[in-house]
Amino acid sequence: MNNKARMKKIISILAENYPDVKIQLNHSNPFQLLIATILSAQCTDARVNMVTPYLYEKYRSVQDYIDVPSEELEKDIFSTGFYKSKAKNIKLASVAIRDNFSGEVPSTLEELLTLPGVGRKTANVILGHCFDTPAIVVDTHVIRITNRLGFVSTDNAVKIEFELMKIVPKKDWVAFTHYLINHGRKICIARKPKCEECPIADLCEYNQHRK
Numbered sequence: 001m002n003n004k005a006r007m008k009k010i011i012s013i014l015a016e017n018y019p020d021v022k023i024q025l026n027h028s029n030p031f032q033l034l035i036a037t038i039l040s041a042q043c044t045d046a047r048v049n050m051v052t053p054y055l056y057e058k059y060r061s062v063q064d065y066i067d068v069p070s071e072e073l074e075k076d077i078f079s080t081g082f083y084k085s086k087a088k089n090i091k092l093a094s095v096a097i098r099d100n101f102s103g104e105v106p107s108t109l110e111e112l113l114t115l116p117g118v119g120r121k122t123a124n125v126i127l128g129h130c131f132d133t134p135a136i137v138v139d140t141h142v143i144r145i146t147n148r149l150g151f152v153s154t155d156n157a158v159k160i161e162f163e164l165m166k167i168v169p170k171k172d173w174v175a176f177t178h179y180l181i182n183h184g185r186k187i188c189i190a191r192k193p194k195c196e197e198c199p200i201a202d203l204c205e206y207n208q209h210r211k
Helices: 003-017 030-039 045-058 062-067 070-076 083-100 120-130 140-149 157-167 170-186 205-210
Strands: none
Touching: 003 157, 003 170, 030 045, 030 083, 030 120, 045 070, 062 083, 070 083, 120 157, 120 170, 140 157, 140 170, 140 205, 157 170
């Protein structure tokens, strides 16, 4: 079975096991998702979701984030970790959105990547969930599981993204990330994967090698 066929079968099985996949970060517009995604770096989605309701209420516009003193914003996002760099990126990204994009979050990968603090992962999250643009988000779960499955042999997120774009059907790009995130949290955990419970074990190189 070639990689495309194996991937198609894996996606089919994961879709059955995780039928209600969706992004975990709470948001109601692209700018809120941008803020939440910046905060999610080295932080759990659950923690971010505890912080953002207050942020969304306090900061209603791009200009609000620009106007607030850095120390105050840092205090508001302190519990998400790396609060100084995150506050700096949020403020700089807000300035760029105001000055370069008329106050609206841009809708293309190239434009999103010009925003401070925004890499391919954050840009793809926004594209896939706010602008209906097919995009594969490569997070730690995706890196771990695609390596275990044998589709890639690198921890380089950009290389993995481009490899996956070749074998994952475009219509499944957004959902694919969520399938792997759910699978990584429940079954294919980092330290000791539950291969005996895994519905795609027969299609996994890691499982074959451990026998």
